[in-house]
Amino acid sequence: MxxxxxxxxxxxxxxxxxxxxxxxxxxxxxxxxxxxxxxxxxxxxxxxxxxxLSADIACDGRSLYEMGLSEWNKDDSKDKFFEDVCHEGFYLGNQRLVRRFVDDAPDRIRELMDWGMEVLGLEGERGISVxxxxxxxxxxxxxxxxxxxxxxxxxxxxxxxxxxxxxxxxxxxxxxxxxxxxxxxxxxxxxxxxxxxxxxxxxxxxxxxxxxxxxxxxxxxxxxxxxISFCPAVILYPEMYKGNILPYIMNTTGYGQFINKYGKTFTQRYLSPRVEALALDTEWNKMLLSYVMQKEINSRRCNRYGGVYYTLALSPQELREELYNDLPSLAKGIYGDIMEIFHSGRCVTCAPFAHYFxxxxxxxxxxxxxxxxxxxxxxxxxxxxxxxxxxxxxxxxxxxxxxxxxxxxxxxxxxxxxxxxxxxxxxxxxxxxxxxxxxxxxxxxxxxxxxxxxxxxxxxxxxxxxxxxxxxxxxxxxxxxxxxxxxxxxxxxxxxxxxxxxxxxxxxxxxxxxxxxxxxxxxxxxxxxxxxxxxxDNVQYLKNLVVTDCQGGTRWEEPVHTAVRPEPVRRDYIPYVEEVIEKLS
Amino acid sequence: MREIAVKILREAETGRGHYQTYTVEVDDHAVVSVMTLLEKIYTTQDHTLAFFSHAACRQAACGKCMVKVNGAVKLACKEKVTGDQITLEPYSPKVVRDLLCEN
Structure with missing residues (x-):
């Protein structure tokens, strides 16, 4: 060697x-x-x-305001951001790490701008788009x-x-x-x-x-x-575009809908209208929508490619113009190619794909x-x-x-x-x-x-x-x-x-x-x-699981909590998600 | 099913380059890219085929999967295959192996 x-x-x-x-x-x-x-x-x-198309870099709204990037969320604070990230992780996040995350985020954005990064705009109340x-x-x-x-x-x-x-x-x-x-x-x-x-x-x-x-x-x-986070709506078919998250991006922007092989929408089958609104209008959409998509795919309503369809209304012409107005990048490059599928009267098949570890x-x-x-x-x-x-x-x-x-x-x-x-x-x-x-x-x-x-x-x-x-x-x-x-x-x-x-x-x-x-x-x-x-189950499983070797050794460990602690309750999964979302600022 | 004849220039790096033709079957209405064909050949027909695959974004963003398609340099992941035959060659004279070139 x-x-x-x-x-x-x-x-x-x-x-x-x-x-x-x-x-x-x-x-x-x-x-x-x-x-x-x-x-x-x-x-x-x-x-x-x-x-x-638009990657977001997150940071608390107050710091974005102080950097002259956003007026929207100036009453925000690092503490609020910290607490939200702790809730969002269902109390398993290492809160000392989360503290560094919120404290250091503004400096990391500032230096990237010093090194010449162009900021395209804002992404939500706590992020810039690049x-x-x-x-x-x-x-x-x-x-x-x-x-x-x-x-x-x-x-x-x-x-x-x-x-x-x-x-x-x-x-x-x-x-x-x-x-x-x-x-x-x-x-x-x-x-x-x-x-x-x-x-x-x-x-x-x-x-x-x-x-x-x-x-x-x-x-x-x-x-x-x-x-493992799944991205709920990734192209499964046509094969050429497999792995592309464009339908997820378009859906998050508000366009299109998911339908099963019978042409029916299905989110309402699995989520109450309240949770559905949360799923679609908040950053929680990845987790909740993946759950819904997989439930439907595991049913007999799954389409012939093993997923569900994502369809896009391009008629009347006004709708098409709205779409391209909001997402101008769709007109060119590989997104232009994918859009040809919709323009030809067809659609794409989506499924949840492994996305973030x-x-x-x-x-x-x-x-x-x-x-x-x-x-x-x-x-x-x-x-x-x-x-x-x-x-x-x-x-x-x-x-x-x-x-x-x-x-x-x-x-x-x-x-x-x-x-x-x-x-x-x-x-x-x-x-x-x-x-x-x-x-x-x-x-x-x-x-x-x-x-x-x-x-x-x-x-x-x-x-x-x-x-x-x-x-x-x-x-x-x-x-x-x-x-x-x-x-x-x-x-x-x-x-x-x-x-x-x-x-x-x-x-x-x-x-x-x-x-x-x-x-x-x-x-x-x-x-x-x-x-x-x-x-x-916060009674038994409010713990991190550590894998200690390649032979199957493991150990449960108390999570590092410095400020945010949940109640020691055991609740059904979806109602508990709803409960946690209510705690967010 | 649609049959596509894929003719690939191999081993040009040895000075004894030769064409090898593979037949790939795809669904009638399938939308496939050059990269899809290469992956299919590698996976199901010939494990020795070399083409850029170790750090590919597969979404026309990294620009690394260049290959000569019917004589013109294209990105394998972005190039749609429409006909029933296609010729693939290395995009530069600095061939490492088969379709992979020094970049």
Whole structure:
């Protein structure tokens, strides 16, 4: 295995969280390297935030007013924002992290504007609207100013641990196939969500859960893994546009409607008019609408493609003009292509798709994991939002990235540089090259299908004990099959099947931890809905579930509450959602 | 069902480039992209095919999945396939493997 020159801090991931972490680590004086899976300023989910039509960055209304951005909500305060985020997470969020989130948000927005980010307008009472690409461009401008080096097309595989502390990481250069050890005193994981474990996901193809899986293998812990937000209305068919969240964006703006195969609307079947209004008019729409959509899809009213239809009224002409007036971006690019479907008198099929992963690497308010030298930022971490993310993931990645980079740099200042032993590196290399040594085994392509069959069957919006237990059993079999995997091509140069293997090696870990966590939380809370336990139980389950190792070790932990505590009640799921929404400012 | 003949220039990086043709079946009214076809071929017919796939947004935002479609450089995820045959080639002379080029 090649050894690169040593660094103080290696940042894994080059979405918003990774770039922001690199900036603060470099500004703190650390020697930094960024490892990008794809292109440095075009990797990760940040680019797709708000379908690259309108990503929102959240911040309290008072601060927006003070920055001269909004007059709308000047009576708002950081305290009100803090309390709302705590309620929205159904009391599982780490309130010390939430405090940092609301306190730091205005500074993160201000600096992005200083670095040249264009603000398009406002998004609701607590957010500005920008292009996801504009966030990346302004962060990258600052990265270049600071002269931070980076590598591209490089997939992170493992953390290297010596004497109980991080001593760097290993990566594969996808174009050459070379495996490289990068010695470092500290590593910041900013690998994003675990979208790739789901066939139906709204993320880019890079986000495969490398961070949480490698962290767990290396001895760090994961938290809140059972919590996954689904985007309720993502295109399932036509296949070409699968994964696009445009129907969700249009529906949130107020346009179009969902109908089942009989052409009937159905939200009223599952939600009272009051809750339905809440579901459609508030940011809670993701959770509540996903619940409704999945209920309908699981019924005989599901359409032939396995979803429900999203239709758009384009006649009379005035309605068409209203739509294009509100959403001018629909006229061009890929959205123009999607609109052609509606103009030709057809529509699209939608279903809830895995969208945002609340759980991940367990970190404290300094973004430090339990493993010395390991830090995390953004979606690959867990803890901030608890059982439901309503506020913006963009703010999360910026706030956490800033903290993680500075914490990692401070840690690296005092840390003794660790160097991995040859024996340890050989062991890691052997694990990565395993399918090249095997012949006649299953292909990672088929095993990936199996993983996605498993997650689709038991980790969708509506979960049951029986399905989860079965899923866990199948994960065990898949893990065993992965040990026998072999490849059709023996080259290491851009071998997609090998990449599928490397991603699966992580996917079985994150999916296994997620199914395990979902099977142990025998209640419904936030985005975790158990059809067989349709109540939220603050008596027994007001706790975070921590996954402690790859062998199925877990522990329940008291949540970090500093200010907001719920009543110790047990209520039916939907009525409790309604109760919690009433507490919001 | 509609059959699409997909002719792909492979192994140009070795100096011994050759065309390989795959037949992909899609629904009659299916709207498919070049990326859909490549994924179908990779998944069901040929696990050795290389094309940009490790960090693709699949929504014409990242601009990384460029490929030459019937002689013109296009984004694989945005390019709709209408006819019953199509030729795919690497978009630049700096080929890493099959359809993947250095970028």
């Amino acid at each position: 090649e050894r690169s020159i040593p660094y103080d801090v290696v940042i894994v991931g080059s979405g918003g969280g990774g770039l922001r972490a690199a900036i603060s680590a470099a500004e703190s004086g650390a020697k930094v390297l960024i490892v990008a899976k794809g292109k440095i300023n075009r990797s990760g989910s940040t680019l797709l935030a708000g379908a690259n 292009f996801g690409s504009a966030i990346l461009d302004s962060l990258f401008r600052r990265v270049r100013e600071l002269g931070i080096p980076y590598v591209e097309n490089t997939v992170f595989t493992d953390l290297v641990v010596e004497n109980g502390a991080v001593a760097g990481c290993t990566c594969v250069d996808l174009l050459s196939g070379d495996i490289r050890y990068i010695p470092a005193k500290a590593v910041v994981l900013a690998t994003g969500g675990s979208h790739g474990i789901f066939r139906n996901n709204s993320g880019p193809s890079d986000c495969c859960g490398e961070g949480p899986a490698a962290a767990l293998r290396a001895g760090a812990e994961l938290i809140d893994m059972e919590m 609340e759980g991940g690497v367990r970190v404290d308010e300094n973004m430090a994991a339990s493993l010395p030298g390991l830090f995390g930022a953004g979606e690959c971490t867990g803890g901030m939002f608890g059982a439901n993310r309503v506020s913006a993931a963009t703010t999360e990645m910026l706030v956490e990235g800033n903290i993680a980079g500075a914490s990692a740099a401070a840690y690296a200042r005092d840390a003794v540089p660790g160097q991995a032993s040859e024996a340890h590196l050989k062991e890691l290399e052997d694990a990565l090259l395993l399918p090249f040594r095997t012949t006649g085994g299953p292909s990672p392509v088929e095993l990936r299908q199996e993983l996605q069959d498993i997650t689709g069957s038991c980790l969708s919006v509506l979960r049951t004990q029986e399905k989860l237990d079965k899923g866990l059993e199948r994960i065990g079999q898949l893990r065993e099959a992965l040990g026998r995997a072999s490849l059709a091509a023996q080259t290491r140069k851009y071998n997609r099947e090998w990449l599928d293997y490397l991603q699966l090696r992580n996917g079985v870990v994150t999916a296994g931890a997620t199914i395990l966590a979902a099977s142990l939380r025998k209640e419904s809370r936030g985005v975790h809905v158990r059809e067989d336990c349709c109540y939220t």
